[in-house]
Amino acid sequence: MERTRTLTHYQVLGVNQAATPEQIKQAYHAAVLKHHPDKAACSMLTPTCGPHDQSTCDNADVFPLVQRAWEVLRDASQRAAYDSLLSLKEMQTPLAYQDELDLEELDLEDHEAVGRVLTYPCRCGDKYALHEVDIAGRNSVVVPCRTCSNHVLVRTPGT
Numbered sequence: 001m002e003r004t005r006t007l008t009h010y011q012v013l014g015v016n017q018a019a020t021p022e023q024i025k026q027a028y029h030a031a032v033l034k035h036h037p038d039k040a041a042c043s044m045l046t047p048t049c050g051p052h053d054q055s056t057c058d059n060a061d062v063f064p065l066v067q068r069a070w071e072v073l074r075d076a077s078q079r080a081a082y083d084s085l086l087s088l089k090e091m092q093t094p095l096a097y098q099d100e101l102d103l104e105e106l107d108l109e110d111h112e113a114v115g116r117v118l119t120y121p122c123r124c125g126d127k128y129a130l131h132e133v134d135i136a137g138r139n140s141v142v143v144p145c146r147t148c149s150n151h152v153l154v155r156t157p158g159t
């Protein structure tokens with residue numbers, strides 16, 4: 001059986017990537033019921049509960065994943081950032097980006113045809129290019145190089 005730690009947040013909750021926020025919420029509640037240990041002494045939901053015996057708690061390693069998945073997927077901007085990481089992961093494994101940049105580290109280029117484009121030099125000699133329109137509503141964007149397979153993660157101020 002596949003280790004739970006390799007599951008995506010969507011797989012942990014048992015929804016597909018196109019699920020609506022409402023579907024994700026329902027899946028989360030279902031997952032809580034399913035994975036939450038029945039023993040009150042073993043509650044992972046309430047951090048204030050007393051110490052519990054991990055060995056009697058089959059769900060001890062699953063429940064934090066459910067919580068983590070919910071925390072990311074319930075937040076639209078976190079979910080969008082996670083989605084872009086996920087789509088990269090499908091194209092090339094393992095996922096790795098060369099660098100993390102803040103938006104202001106990029107150079108702004110004005111192109112008549114395509115509008116404002118933010119660029120950053122890649123080691124291959126070409127550039128990472130990010131269209132300004134793709135930033136809206138995002139906290140971070142993974143940007144591919146125009147030539148090679150490198151990517152950078154760009155942190156944006158969000159909107």
Ligand SMILES: [Zn+2]
Binds near residue numbers: 122123127145150
């Ligand atoms: Zn490159």
